[in-house]
Amino acid sequence: MEFLSDTVVLSRLQFAVTAIFHMLWPVLTTGMGIYLVIVEGLWLKTHNPDYYYHARFWSKLYVLNFGIGVATGVPMEFQFGTNWASFSEAVGNFFGSILGFEASMAFMLEAAFLGIMVFGWQRVNPIMHYVATILVAFGANLSTFWILAANSWMQTPAGGEFVDGKFIVSDYFQAIFNPFMMNSVLHMFFGTLETSLFVIGGISAWYILNKRHSAFFSKALKIVLAVAIAVAPLQIYIGHLSGEQVYHHQPSKLAAMEAQWETIPAGVAADWSLLAFPNETAEQNDWEIKVPNALGYILEFKKELPEPVLGLKEWKPEDRPHLLGLIYYSFRIMIAIGFFFAGLMLVSVLQWLRGKLSPENITQQRWLLVAWIFAAPLGYIAVESGWIVRCVGRQPWTVYGQIRTVDAVSNIPASNVLTSLLSFSGVYTLLFCAALFFGSRIIRRGPNFNLPLPSSETQAGVNTDPGQFIPDERPLETQQ
Known part of the structure; x- marks a missing residue:
C-alpha cells in the first residue's frame, strides 16, 4: 500500500472525500431555495394555506442541509492552505479573491436572511418575508456562480499570465468569465435544481404511496413537474454544450471520457463508445460496444467533425489522465441519469394530462x-x-496546462495527511448518519398543519403576537 506514504495521493484523496461529501448538501439547498420561492409566491398570490404549509415543511429540510453544508464546506476550503499551499501561493491573488467573494457576497447573504425566512413568519410583513426567501435562494445560487467561476478558471485559465510561477491578473473579468465559466455555471445550476426537484418529487411520491396527505403532496409533485418540463431537457442540452467545450479546450479529457486511444482525423465520421473496458497498461480497450458514426452528432450535431478527436496516445503517459474507467463510466452514469429524468418527466406529464394525477387517482399510479x-x-x-x-x-x-498536481501540493509528511484524512472520514460519517436520522424524522413526522397562519395584522405589516392566527383556513385534507 504505497499510496499511504504518498503525500500527493493522500492529499488528492482527502480533497475528493471532503468535496464529494460536502457536495451532497448545497446541491439540495441551491435548488430547494428556488422551490421555496415558488411555493411562497403561490401562497401570497392565492392565499391557499397548502402552499404556506409546503413552505414551512420543506424549509426544515433546507435548514438541515444548510447546516451540514456549512460544517463541511469550511474545512474543505481550509485545505487550500494546509494541503495545497504551493497552489495557493501560485494563484492566490485571483483564486483566493474568488473564494473570498463567495464567502462575503453569497454565503453571508444566505446566512443573514435565513433567520428571517425560518423564524420571521409571524414577525415581519409577508412581502419582507418573501424578499428574505428570495435573497436566501439568490445567495445559495450565487455561491454556485463563484465556486464554478473559480473551478472553471482552473480548467481554462484566462485573464493573465504566469510569471516566475505565479499568476498575475491583468483582466479580472476575463479571468472570471473564462471559456468554461458560462456553461459550467448553467450546467451546475440546472443540475442542482433538477436534483432538488426529483428529491422533492420522490419524497412527495412516498407520502402519496403511503396514503399520507395525498392531496397535499400531489400539489408538490405537480409543481415539480411544471418546473421539470423546462429543466430536464435544458440540462441535457447544456450538458451537450459542456461536452463540446471539452472537445475544443481539453482534448485529453475528452479522450479519457471516450476511452479513445487512437486519433480520429478531421472530416472522418467517428463511432461513439457506448460501453468499454479501458486497459491503461496495454493502451487499448479490452472490449467495446460502439454506436457507428455517433460521436460527431453527440459533440457538434455533425456526422463529420471539423477538428480531429485526439487519442490518448498523442500524450505521454505522464501527461494524460489516469483512472480511465472511473472517468469513462462516471460520464456515462451522468448521461444515463439525465435521460432517465427526462423520460420520467415526460411519462408523468402524459399521466397528468390524462387526469391520472388528480387527488382521486394519483394513489393508483403505484408504478x-x-x-x-x-x-x-x-x-x-x-x-x-x-x-x-x-x-x-x-x-x-491542477491548473490545466499550467500547474501540475505534483507541484501544487504542500510539502508536508504523508502521515499528517493520513491522520487528517481519517479524522475527516470519521467526522463526516457521523454527520451523514445524523443527517439521515434527522432528515428521516422530519419526513416521518410530515407537515405540521397546526402551525398558525400569519395573522391579519402581520399581513398588514404590523408586528404582532406569534400566537395569533386565522383559525378557519386549513388545508382541505385537515378539514375533511
Missing part, C-alpha cells in the same frame, strides 16, 4: 410513484459523477 421514489437519490449520483469527470479528467494538472 409511477415508485419510479419517483427511485429517482430521488439519482440526482446526487449524477452531480457527483459530473464532478469526477470534471476534476479527475483534468489530471495531471
Whole structure:
C-alpha cells in the first residue's frame, strides 16, 4: 500500500472525500431555495394555506442541509492552505479573491436572511418575508456562480499570465468569465435544481404511496413537474454544450471520457463508445460496444467533425489522465441519469394530462410513484459523477496546462495527511448518519398543519403576537 506514504495521493484523496461529501448538501439547498420561492409566491398570490404549509415543511429540510453544508464546506476550503499551499501561493491573488467573494457576497447573504425566512413568519410583513426567501435562494445560487467561476478558471485559465510561477491578473473579468465559466455555471445550476426537484418529487411520491396527505403532496409533485418540463431537457442540452467545450479546450479529457486511444482525423465520421473496458497498461480497450458514426452528432450535431478527436496516445503517459474507467463510466452514469429524468418527466406529464394525477387517482399510479421514489437519490449520483469527470479528467494538472498536481501540493509528511484524512472520514460519517436520522424524522413526522397562519395584522405589516392566527383556513385534507 504505497499510496499511504504518498503525500500527493493522500492529499488528492482527502480533497475528493471532503468535496464529494460536502457536495451532497448545497446541491439540495441551491435548488430547494428556488422551490421555496415558488411555493411562497403561490401562497401570497392565492392565499391557499397548502402552499404556506409546503413552505414551512420543506424549509426544515433546507435548514438541515444548510447546516451540514456549512460544517463541511469550511474545512474543505481550509485545505487550500494546509494541503495545497504551493497552489495557493501560485494563484492566490485571483483564486483566493474568488473564494473570498463567495464567502462575503453569497454565503453571508444566505446566512443573514435565513433567520428571517425560518423564524420571521409571524414577525415581519409577508412581502419582507418573501424578499428574505428570495435573497436566501439568490445567495445559495450565487455561491454556485463563484465556486464554478473559480473551478472553471482552473480548467481554462484566462485573464493573465504566469510569471516566475505565479499568476498575475491583468483582466479580472476575463479571468472570471473564462471559456468554461458560462456553461459550467448553467450546467451546475440546472443540475442542482433538477436534483432538488426529483428529491422533492420522490419524497412527495412516498407520502402519496403511503396514503399520507395525498392531496397535499400531489400539489408538490405537480409543481415539480411544471418546473421539470423546462429543466430536464435544458440540462441535457447544456450538458451537450459542456461536452463540446471539452472537445475544443481539453482534448485529453475528452479522450479519457471516450476511452479513445487512437486519433480520429478531421472530416472522418467517428463511432461513439457506448460501453468499454479501458486497459491503461496495454493502451487499448479490452472490449467495446460502439454506436457507428455517433460521436460527431453527440459533440457538434455533425456526422463529420471539423477538428480531429485526439487519442490518448498523442500524450505521454505522464501527461494524460489516469483512472480511465472511473472517468469513462462516471460520464456515462451522468448521461444515463439525465435521460432517465427526462423520460420520467415526460411519462408523468402524459399521466397528468390524462387526469391520472388528480387527488382521486394519483394513489393508483403505484408504478409511477415508485419510479419517483427511485429517482430521488439519482440526482446526487449524477452531480457527483459530473464532478469526477470534471476534476479527475483534468489530471495531471491542477491548473490545466499550467500547474501540475505534483507541484501544487504542500510539502508536508504523508502521515499528517493520513491522520487528517481519517479524522475527516470519521467526522463526516457521523454527520451523514445524523443527517439521515434527522432528515428521516422530519419526513416521518410530515407537515405540521397546526402551525398558525400569519395573522391579519402581520399581513398588514404590523408586528404582532406569534400566537395569533386565522383559525378557519386549513388545508382541505385537515378539514375533511
